[in-house]
Amino acid sequence: MPAYSLQINGKTHKVNTEASTPLLWVLREHLALSGTKFGCGLGQCGACTVHLDGSPMRSCTLPISSLQENQEITTIEGLSPNGKHPLQEAWIEEQVPQCGYCQSGQIMQAAALLDQNSQPTREEIISHMNGNLCRCGTYTRIVKAIQRAADANT
Amino acid sequence: MEKSSNNISRRNFIAAAGGVTLAITAYALYPTLSGSKKEIDPSDLAEEKVNAWVHLRNDGQITIYNPAAEMGQGSMTALPVILAEELDADWDKVKIETAPINVETYGFKAFGNRKVMINVGSRTVMGYYDALRQAGAQARYILLHSVAQHWSVPIQELNTAPSLVQHEASGREISYGEIVDILQEPENIPEIPSSDLKSPDEFRLIGKVLPRYDVPAKVDGSAQFAIDIQVPDMHYGVLERGKVHGAKPSLTNAAEIQSLEGIIAIVPFSYGVGVVATTLEKALAAKAKLAIDWDRNVTAQGHDSQSDLEGYQQLADASSDGKVMHKVGDVKAAMRKGIKKYTATYKNDYIYHAQMEPLNAIASVAADGQSAEIWAGTQNPGSIAPTVAKELGIEADQVKLNLCYLGGGLGRRSTSDYIVESVKLSQATGKPVKLMWTREDDLQYGMYRPLSLQKLEAATDANGQIIALNHCIVGDGSNLLASGAKNAFYNIPNQAVDLRLTQKGIRIKHWRAVGHGPNKFAIESFIDEIAADQGKDPLDIRRALMKDSPKALATLEKAAEMANWNTPPAPGRARGIAFGERSGALCTGICEISVEEDSGKIRVHHFWSAVDAGTIVQPDNVVAQMEGGIIMGMSSVFCEQLTIKNGEIQQSNFHDYPILRIEDAPESIEIAMMPSTDSPKGIGEASTPIVAGAIANAFATLTGKRLRHLPFSPSRVKRVLEA
Known part of the structure; x- marks a missing residue:
C-alpha cells in the first residue's frame, strides 16, 4: 500500500492507504480528525469541507493521491488555535447549530469567503454558501452569523 | 451518599459558561465558579449525589443529568433548565451530562402511562416538565434539610437564592458547593406540592434566553456523533441492501470477495449482504464488487x-x-x-428523512456473546438494550448503550435497524464493528x-x-x-x-x-x-x-x-x-x-x-x-x-x-x-x-x-x- 505524507493543521502526518482513498476517510478514520463530516460522498452537501491551501474543498471527492506533499490542509480542528475564530464566535452568538452535523463544513466554507472578501454582501454570502446543505434549516442564522463575523472585521 | 471521581472537564466548564469565558483556563475559573471565597485545589474536589438527577461538587458545580437524546431539538439544555429552576441553581455552575439509560429512573410517562426513554413526537420537554420540576424541588429540599440540620434551625426559616441557602433571622448564608460537606439525606423525601413550586413570575431561567449547552462543541468540531467514535481493534462494516425493499439476496462471488485484502467476514442478512473489513475504504471497495442475485418476489415488486x-x-x-x-x-x-x-x-x-448524519452504529459484542456495548445516536435509547439483548439471547442489563449526539433524527432514528445490523456484524466477527451506511444506502433503504x-x-x-x-x-x-x-x-x-x-x-x-x-x-x-x-x-x-x-x-x-x-x-x-x-x-x-x-x-x-x-x-x-x-x-x-x-x-x-x-x-x-x-x-x-x-x-x-x-x-x- 502506498505511503503518503500530508500537512494538516501545521503538522506532518504519514498515512498508508490505497491511492483512491478520499481525504475524508484519511482525516476521520486514519487520523481521528472527526470534526470534518461525511454527508454524501459526492461533493453535494459540503459537510466534509476543508481548506486546501486556503481554498474550500470537498474532502469526500479528493483522492489522497491527488494531494501534493507541500499542500496545506486545514480542518475545523485547525481553523483557530483556541476555537475563537470570529466565525466560531459569531456562530455561538447567533446560536446557529441545531443537530450541528453540517456546521464544521458550513464554518470552513464561510471562513474561506471571509479570507477572500472581508465584507461580503448578502448575495455574495448566499452564492458562496449554496453548496452546503443544512437539514435542520439553520440557513437564516448562518447568514446572520457570517454578517456578524464580517462586521467584527471592521 | 456516593462519592464520584474528581473528573474535571475543561470543555464542560467552557460550555457551561456559554462560550463567554473561552480564553480562561479551567483552573482560573474555579474561584468564580465556586461561589465560595476559597480556591479549591483540584485534588480536594469532592462530589456528592443529591438525587438521581443532580450531583453537587464542593466548588459549586452542579451536574444535572439529561435523559434525552440531543438531535438538534435543544432539549439537552431545556430539560436541565426546568430542573435548575426549581433547584434554584446558578445556571453558570451547571454542567450537563447524559443520564444513564435507565428507563425506570430517567423515563417519562407516555403511551398509556408507560415509562419510556424515547424522543419522538415533540414530546420531550412536555413529557418531562412536571417530573423535572419535582426532581429539582426535591433536590432543593435535600439541600435545605441538610442546612437546617447543620445550623439547627427549622427548615421553614430557610430560603434560597441562586446556588445559596439563606437564613434571614441570623443573616447566615451558605453556598450550594459548601453543602457538599454537610449533605444529609432526609429519611423521607416528600413529594413537593405544586403550590410550593415557583410561580411563573418567579422564574429566572424558564422563559429566559440562555445559550444552548451543546453549541460550543458544535462550532469547533469536538461534538461527538456516533460516526466519530473509534474503539480499539475496531473493524468496519457495510451492507449492500436491495433497491426493492425486502428483496432477498444470493451472493454469487463470495470467494472473490473473501479473497480481497483486508476482508474479515461476509455476513448474510435476509435482506442484504454484510462485509466486515479492516478499513472503511476496503469495506466500501468490497461492497462495490458484490455480485448479488436478488429475489424480487416481494410485495414492493411492481409498485410504481x-x-x-x-x-x-x-x-x-x-x-x-x-x-x-x-x-x-x-x-x-x-x-x-x-x-x-x-x-x-x-x-x-x-x-425521505435525509438527516445529515447517515445511519451508523458501533457495536462491540463480547467474545462469549454474553454482553455488548453500543455507541449510537438514537431517538429511542430506552429500547436499545432490550432489542439488542433479544437479538443476542442475553439479559438487557448486559447491554450498555453510549448515547451520542444525533446528526438529525427526524423520525428515522426512532427505529433500531442500523443498531441491530452493527450487533450482528460484531457478533459474527468477534470484533467491535463500526457499521456505516453510505448516503445511497440511507436514501434507498430509507423509511x-x-x-x-x-x-x-x-x-x-x-x-x-x-x-x-x-x-x-x-x-x-x-x-x-x-x-x-x-x-x-x-x-x-x-x-x-x-x-x-x-x-x-x-x-x-x-x-x-x-x-x-x-x-x-x-x-x-x-x-x-x-x-x-x-x-x-x-x-x-x-x-x-x-x-x-x-x-x-x-x-x-x-x-x-x-x-x-x-x-x-x-x-x-x-x-x-x-x-x-x-x-x-x-x-x-x-x-x-x-x-x-x-x-x-x-x-x-x-x-x-x-x-x-x-x-x-x-x-x-x-x-x-x-x-x-x-x-x-x-x-x-x-x-x-x-x-x-x-x-x-x-x-x-x-x-x-x-x-x-x-x-x-x-x-x-x-x-x-x-x-x-x-x-x-x-x-x-x-x-x-x-x-x-x-x-x-x-x-x-x-x-x-x-x-x-x-x-x-x-x-x-x-x-x-x-x-
Whole structure:
C-alpha cells in the first residue's frame, strides 16, 4: 500500500492507504480528525469541507493521491488555535447549530469567503454558501452569523 | 451518599459558561465558579449525589443529568433548565451530562402511562416538565434539610437564592458547593406540592434566553456523533441492501470477495449482504464488487409510485367507507342536508428523512456473546438494550448503550435497524464493528413518509357555514397517515376521517410531523378553496371557524398582524395563510411568495408565524425550531420527491433527491410566541405542517390556480400555470 505524507493543521502526518482513498476517510478514520463530516460522498452537501491551501474543498471527492506533499490542509480542528475564530464566535452568538452535523463544513466554507472578501454582501454570502446543505434549516442564522463575523472585521 | 471521581472537564466548564469565558483556563475559573471565597485545589474536589438527577461538587458545580437524546431539538439544555429552576441553581455552575439509560429512573410517562426513554413526537420537554420540576424541588429540599440540620434551625426559616441557602433571622448564608460537606439525606423525601413550586413570575431561567449547552462543541468540531467514535481493534462494516425493499439476496462471488485484502467476514442478512473489513475504504471497495442475485418476489415488486396514485384515486372514490379513525356528529346526514357541496383531492409523493448524519452504529459484542456495548445516536435509547439483548439471547442489563449526539433524527432514528445490523456484524466477527451506511444506502433503504392521497368533501348550509367535512386518506401506514386529519380547533359540527389502506411493501416511517404535513396541506388548501368560492377572505373564514377556540384564534390574529395581512403586498407577490396544531402547539403561518412564470419556480420571500406552545422554556430555541421547521417544510414542498418504478427506488443521493439550499431560504422568518402559563407543548414539529397550505394558498391568490400535488417542483408548477 502506498505511503503518503500530508500537512494538516501545521503538522506532518504519514498515512498508508490505497491511492483512491478520499481525504475524508484519511482525516476521520486514519487520523481521528472527526470534526470534518461525511454527508454524501459526492461533493453535494459540503459537510466534509476543508481548506486546501486556503481554498474550500470537498474532502469526500479528493483522492489522497491527488494531494501534493507541500499542500496545506486545514480542518475545523485547525481553523483557530483556541476555537475563537470570529466565525466560531459569531456562530455561538447567533446560536446557529441545531443537530450541528453540517456546521464544521458550513464554518470552513464561510471562513474561506471571509479570507477572500472581508465584507461580503448578502448575495455574495448566499452564492458562496449554496453548496452546503443544512437539514435542520439553520440557513437564516448562518447568514446572520457570517454578517456578524464580517462586521467584527471592521 | 456516593462519592464520584474528581473528573474535571475543561470543555464542560467552557460550555457551561456559554462560550463567554473561552480564553480562561479551567483552573482560573474555579474561584468564580465556586461561589465560595476559597480556591479549591483540584485534588480536594469532592462530589456528592443529591438525587438521581443532580450531583453537587464542593466548588459549586452542579451536574444535572439529561435523559434525552440531543438531535438538534435543544432539549439537552431545556430539560436541565426546568430542573435548575426549581433547584434554584446558578445556571453558570451547571454542567450537563447524559443520564444513564435507565428507563425506570430517567423515563417519562407516555403511551398509556408507560415509562419510556424515547424522543419522538415533540414530546420531550412536555413529557418531562412536571417530573423535572419535582426532581429539582426535591433536590432543593435535600439541600435545605441538610442546612437546617447543620445550623439547627427549622427548615421553614430557610430560603434560597441562586446556588445559596439563606437564613434571614441570623443573616447566615451558605453556598450550594459548601453543602457538599454537610449533605444529609432526609429519611423521607416528600413529594413537593405544586403550590410550593415557583410561580411563573418567579422564574429566572424558564422563559429566559440562555445559550444552548451543546453549541460550543458544535462550532469547533469536538461534538461527538456516533460516526466519530473509534474503539480499539475496531473493524468496519457495510451492507449492500436491495433497491426493492425486502428483496432477498444470493451472493454469487463470495470467494472473490473473501479473497480481497483486508476482508474479515461476509455476513448474510435476509435482506442484504454484510462485509466486515479492516478499513472503511476496503469495506466500501468490497461492497462495490458484490455480485448479488436478488429475489424480487416481494410485495414492493411492481409498485410504481406515480401510476399507483391513480389506484389511490379509485379507492378514494369507492362508495364503501374505509377504517373510520375519527368521527364527530353525523357527516353523512349533514352532507345530505347541505345546500352546497365541495370536493377536492390532494396528493403527496414519498419523501425521505435525509438527516445529515447517515445511519451508523458501533457495536462491540463480547467474545462469549454474553454482553455488548453500543455507541449510537438514537431517538429511542430506552429500547436499545432490550432489542439488542433479544437479538443476542442475553439479559438487557448486559447491554450498555453510549448515547451520542444525533446528526438529525427526524423520525428515522426512532427505529433500531442500523443498531441491530452493527450487533450482528460484531457478533459474527468477534470484533467491535463500526457499521456505516453510505448516503445511497440511507436514501434507498430509507423509511419514507408514505405516498398518499387526500380526498376532502364538505357541505355548507344556507349561510355558507361548513356543516360537514369528510377527510378520506388513501395510502400505506394507518396512524402515520391519519395524524393531523382531525380539526379540533375549527367549528365544524360534523367531521369524519376515513382511512383506506393500501400495502405497497415500501418501508415507511414517521417523518417530522408525520401525517400532519399531508393532512394540513389538504385541509388548509380546501378551506381556502371554499373561501374563494364564497368570496371570503382566507383570514375571515378562519376567524369564523375558530370562534370557539380563542387560543388558536389568537395565533391567527397575531400572525395576520405580523404579516400586515390587510395591507396588500408588492405587485407580483401574494400572501397565503394556514393553521395547524401539532403535539399541542397551535400555529398559524403566513408566507409571501412570487412565481417565476417561465421556470415555474416559486420563491418564498417572507414567513411569519405565531405559535402558542404553552410555557416557553427556551425562547430562542423555540424560535430556532420554528425557523428550522419552516425551512424543512419548504424543502418538502419544493424539492423533495422520491419515486418508485417497478418497486425500485429511483433516487440515490442529493443530486437527484435535492433538499432546500440556502439560496431558497426566505429573506426573513419572524416568529411570535404567545404568552402562556399552560404546561409546555411540543415545539419541534409545530411549524412544518403549515408550510404547504400557506404556499399553495398564496399561489392560488397570485395565479388563480390550485397546486394539488406535493412537491410543487418547477415542472409541476409550470404545468399547472399552463393548464
